[in-house]
Amino acid sequence: MTYWLRQLFTRPREHFSSLIEVFVTAVFALLPLALAAIKYNYEKAGDNFVFDQIVRQAFGGGQLFLYSYALIGTIIWLSLVKWDRPATAPRRFFGFITIIGSLTLVYLLAIDPTLSSAKNYLIIEASYWAYASFLLINYLLLFYMNIDPPTPEDSLAAGTSRLIKTYRAQKDDAHGN
Secondary structure: OHHHHHHOOOOHHHHHHHHHHHHHHHHHHHHHHHHHHHHHHHHHHHHHHHHHHHHHHHHHOOHHHHHHHHHHHHHHHHHHHHHOOOOOOOHHHHHHHHHHHHHHHHHHHHOOOOOOOHHHHHHHHHHHHHHHHHHHHHHHHHHOOOOOOOOHHHHHHHHHHHHHHHHHHHHHHHHHO
């Protein structure tokens, strides 16, 4: 697992590529909602509308739960199904997290599929967090798709050096050093 964490902090090019892909996807996905809210607010308030009104109009009914649900298929594909990349620990982990999180979304969408009556502040706030979480998972999966797992030789060399260090430490402790 340390190999995967180390890769997370040492690969700026892969981060940039993954971030751009997620950003473009999110912008084009949310653009129709934002444009509809801008048009509606402009017709109602003229030039006096503010960005906060647009956000509340576009996403204030919990609509981001629907967008979060739309990301589940992509995340499941990247984490559990995509067969041209090795099934690594991060992929399995993010797939498991997505399945657990999607159960909550399925429950909410079963209660009100259109989320037309979402007035509770916590539900609306949760929709923002759910969408951001699924975007983050999508980003991390795209990032890890660009990284090859360690070769068997690298794993064996790392394990061998750990064993040698452990042996030497135990040998020194046995001799009272």
